[in-house]
Amino acid sequence: MVVFNRFKDGKPAALTFSYDDAPEEDKRLVEILNTYGMKGTFHINAGTLGNPGKCTPEEIKTLYEGHEISCHGYKHLHLPELSNMNVAMEFMQDRKVLEPLTGRLLRGCSYAFGQYNAQIIQILKNCGMEYARTVQSTKAFSLPEDFMQWHPTCHHNDCLEMADRFLQIMQTPWKGIKLFYVWGHAYEFQRYGDKWHIIEEFCKKMCNLPYVWYATNIEIKEYVDALRALKVSLDNKQVYNPTATDVWVSADGKTVKIPKGETVCL
Numbered sequence: 001m002v003v004f005n006r007f008k009d010g011k012p013a014a015l016t017f018s019y020d021d022a023p024e025e026d027k028r029l030v031e032i033l034n035t036y037g038m039k040g041t042f043h044i045n046a047g048t049l050g051n052p053g054k055c056t057p058e059e060i061k062t063l064y065e066g067h068e069i070s071c072h073g074y075k076h077l078h079l080p081e082l083s084n085m086n087v088a089m090e091f092m093q094d095r096k097v098l099e100p101l102t103g104r105l106l107r108g109c110s111y112a113f114g115q116y117n118a119q120i121i122q123i124l125k126n127c128g129m130e131y132a133r134t135v136q137s138t139k140a141f142s143l144p145e146d147f148m149q150w151h152p153t154c155h156h157n158d159c160l161e162m163a164d165r166f167l168q169i170m171q172t173p174w175k176g177i178k179l180f181y182v183w184g185h186a187y188e189f190q191r192y193g194d195k196w197h198i199i200e201e202f203c204k205k206m207c208n209l210p211y212v213w214y215a216t217n218i219e220i221k222e223y224v225d226a227l228r229a230l231k232v233s234l235d236n237k238q239v240y241n242p243t244a245t246d247v248w249v250s251a252d253g254k255t256v257k258i259p260k261g262e263t264v265c266l
């Protein structure tokens, strides 16, 4: 039986981070993530860059190298209180400013204040958003059913406890693909008393695990899309990968690579 339970390079688990608002504290956070080989996504409000306590447009050109930059609404407005056009403008203006500034293509977002509804999801899709993170912690390690309502595992305040649970689960025989998703704001490590030890300790616990893929939000989204797009023959002997992403699956207990554009006979 072909089972879709492997991430990149056949790893059974992935870890990703998601941080909002581009506060100055992102500089220290990026340094910590880089020290431990972690990858994250930074959701930015282009219209507030350079305000007191925020990174400047000049700084973000290079600060997030090796990580993903995504949208968070140009002015960080409450989306349900806006007209459809103004919801779209929040995201189009983010892209209009940040794409030329950083030379990146922005494909995802997180909801300002965690607020959204079905109409907003549709508008964001029309603005080219492929995923959107909420603020509802699942306290679980599952893949999202709907990437436009991507509920994280936990806020960083709970990440140490969840790390212990994760490490314990991974010591038992694999029970399916596991995604560990931590979110927060870097200023929370600074402004409510010194809490930097939380993220330092978490990264120390979670770094260099051979079974974990350290990835940005969009890398995970793109990989899972490719995994879900695989075509499997009725007898489970052939798997076709119609996408441009290499993927890995389990077949009768073995990990098998299904290269992009190829059919593999098992």
Ligand SMILES: [Zn+2]
Binding pocket: 020, 021, 072, 076, 111, 112, 113
């Ligand atoms: Zn925010």
